[in-house]
Amino acid sequence: MLPARIPFNNSTLAGKEIDYVTRSVSSGQIAGDQQFSRRCQALLEDVLSVKKALVTTSCTHALEMSALLLDIKPGDEVIVPSYTFVSSINAFVLRGAVPVFCDIRRDTLNLDESLLPQLISSKTRAIVPVHYAGVGCEMDEICQIAEAHDIAVVEDNAHGLFGKYKGRWLGTMGALGTQSFHETKNITCGEGGALLINRPDLIERAEVIREKGTNRANFFRGQVDKYSWVDIGSSYVMSDVLAAFLYGQLECWQVIQQRREALWHAYDEALKQWCQDKHVDQPYIPAHCQQAWHMYYLITPSLSFRSALIEHLKKLQIWAVFHYLPLHKSTYATSIAHRASCCDVTEDISDRLLRLPFYCSMSDAEFARVIDGVTSFKL
Ligand SMILES: *Cc1c(COP(=O)(O)O)cnc(C)c1O
Numbered sequence: 001m002l003p004a005r006i007p008f009n010n011s012t013l014a015g016k017e018i019d020y021v022t023r024s025v026s027s028g029q030i031a032g033d034q035q036f037s038r039r040c041q042a043l044l045e046d047v048l049s050v051k052k053a054l055v056t057t058s059c060t061h062a063l064e065m066s067a068l069l070l071d072i073k074p075g076d077e078v079i080v081p082s083y084t085f086v087s088s089i090n091a092f093v094l095r096g097a098v099p100v101f102c103d104i105r106r107d108t109l110n111l112d113e114s115l116l117p118q119l120i121s122s123k124t125r126a127i128v129p130v131h132y133a134g135v136g137c138e139m140d141e142i143c144q145i146a147e148a149h150d151i152a153v154v155e156d157n158a159h160g161l162f163g164k165y166k167g168r169w170l171g172t173m174g175a176l177g178t179q180s181f182h183e184t185k186n187i188t189c190g191e192g193g194a195l196l197i198n199r200p201d202l203i204e205r206a207e208v209i210r211e212k213g214t215n216r217a218n219f220f221r222g223q224v225d226k227y228s229w230v231d232i233g234s235s236y237v238m239s240d241v242l243a244a245f246l247y248g249q250l251e252c253w254q255v256i257q258q259r260r261e262a263l264w265h266a267y268d269e270a271l272k273q274w275c276q277d278k279h280v281d282q283p284y285i286p287a288h289c290q291q292a293w294h295m296y297y298l299i300t301p302s303l304s305f306r307s308a309l310i311e312h313l314k315k316l317q318i319w320a321v322f323h324y325l326p327l328h329k330s331t332y333a334t335s336i337a338h339r340a341s342c343c344d345v346t347e348d349i350s351d352r353l354l355r356l357p358f359y360c361s362m363s364d365a366e367f368a369r370v371i372d373g374v375t376s377f378k379l
Contacts, residue, residue: 003317005317005318006317006318006362006366006369006370007319007357008319008355008357009183009184009357009359010359010361011190011359012359012360012361013248014248014249014251014252014256015248015251015255016248016251017248017249018248019248020244020245020247021241021244021245023244024241024243025241030240030241031239032237032240032243033217033237033240036243036247037243039247040053040055040243040246041053041054041055041194043250044196047169047253048171049172050169050171050172050196051199051203052196052197052200053195053196053197054195054206054207055194055238055243055246056193056194056210057193057235057236057238058182058192059156059179059180060087060090060193061193061234061236062176062179062193062194062195062236063091063128063156064094066126066154067092067095068095068233069176069202069205070125070126070152072095072097072126073095073096074096075097075123076092076095076096076123076125076126077097077098077100077121077124077125077339078098078124078127078128079100079101079102079111079116079119079120079126079127080099080111080127081101081110081111081128081129081346082101082103082104082326082327082329083326083343083345083350084132084324084327085158086327086330088156089128097126098123098337098338099328099338100124100339100340100341101328101338101340102119102341102343103115103344103345104343104345104346106345106349107284108135108284108285108286110129110132110135110138111127111129111137111142113137113141113142113145114141115341116141116142116145118341119339119341120149120151124151125151126152126153127151127154128153128154128156129142129153129174130156130158131155131156131157131160131163131170131292132159133283133291133297134159134160134161134291134293134294135160135163135289136160136163136170136286136289139165139166139168139174140166143173152174152175152176153173154175154176154177154178155170155171155173155174155176155177155178156178157170157171157177157178157179157196158182159185159292159294160292160294161186161187161292162253163290163292163294164289164290166288174198176197176202177195177196177198178193178194178195179193179194179195180192181194181246185294186256186260186292186293186294187249187250187253187256188246188249189238189243189245189246189249190245192242192243192246193238195210208230208231208233209231209233209234209236210233210234210236210237211233211237212234213230213233214227214229214230257293260293260358261293263296263358263362264358266367267296267358267367268283271371274375275298278305278379279301280298280299280301281298282298282299283296283297295355295358296355296358297323297355297356298353299349299354303351306322306352308377309374312373312376312377313373316369316373318373319357320354320356320357321354322350322353322354322355323350325350326343329347356374
């Protein structure tokens, strides 16, 4: 008989999620901006010291809101790493932006800030750094270059909630930061996200854009006696049922992060010798970055090594996966106007990176099976 399958990811209840969902439903108020949405937002604002946090239907939608807030127009250029999820740039392309793909650093796999000066043009309107695996990009350099050219920074912080760069929370250094609460992220409600607004002048318009272009938020606060259509916008509000689930998770963020930290270190330690022997690279975390423990990855010596290792693990019922395909080479990017600097590192890493199963409820027995599985692999 085959052993039980070890999934790549498995969402886990952390605390009172079900209790809160029941409370939300029985309150009779399950649309957005009810008690649990407000609690989630207050918690994010309090812990991260951000001026405003708005929970949204997804990180993709928080990115779309960012593009609307920055008035991205057709032909505007947006710089993004090629090694990321499609939403990091698709949200801007929806407004007509031209993607400008930047290569990544070999050490942290984050956007290579040294390439920015050659990628910036008179049309550049935004830079979207992605804190890959929850390890901070070089935000001092990125923000400095952006400021010098009057370009907005939007941090795609889908991996990095509760991580820090030089003591500052990820997602709080750009004009805007976006979070994901998708099932595959550290903190989840299935599908969901948040927009962190660090520039006070963007707050009121963000509320309008999120509420279908209406000033409903002002109405609820009693600032206007009826609400009406005041701007463009869409429906980016999270249901309070999901916010209830999310609050159950957010309340336990420290426990969740501690568990992930322990698992990450256990992987790093248990695989050290094998990695040295096989010339496999382990993740590099700069001393000034306090990572968010989003994933554990290995960088194998070659594509064939990785493919064979994935197959070997699959036979043992262990699901390890590769990650992003270079966006600059995607079918869609190549069909539209775009600019790519040489993205050799992205292409190379994309072929060789392997993510190991990583979730809070992983048992010691499952962990031991993954380690045995990896270390028993011979090419
Ligand atoms: C998951 C992810 C997203 C999209 O998140 P959704 O909440 O599913 O829209 C965007 N960017 C990055 C880097 C991600 O990992």
